[in-house]
Amino acid sequence: MSIHKLSIDEVEGNLAKLIALVQKGDEVVFSEKNQPVVKLVICENIKGRRVAGLHQGEVHMSEDFDEPLDESYWMGEQ
Numbered sequence: 001m002s003i004h005k006l007s008i009d010e011v012e013g014n015l016a017k018l019i020a021l022v023q024k025g026d027e028v029v030f031s032e033k034n035q036p037v038v039k040l041v042i043c044e045n046i047k048g049r050r051v052a053g054l055h056q057g058e059v060h061m062s063e064d065f066d067e068p069l070d071e072s073y074w075m076g077e078q
Contacts, residue, residue: 003027005036 004026011030018028018040028040
């Protein structure tokens with residue numbers, strides 16, 4: 001794997017070539033004022049599959065979630 005560091009100005013007009021480098025396994029980093037600002041990476045599984053239970057336990061719902069809200073809520077008093 002090679003690492004390619006380019007200034008933002010060098011990127012213009014070369015994007016297709018840079019994408020090809022990333023697709024073959026190289027790393028491409030764009031810099032501005034000699035500071036890295038962007039890393040070009042492959043989007044893996046961009047459409048993605050939904051995985052059942054992936055975030056299990058991260059969402060919590062109270063027992064009264066479907067109870068009617070108090071009148072004061074609708075009047076903006078809460």
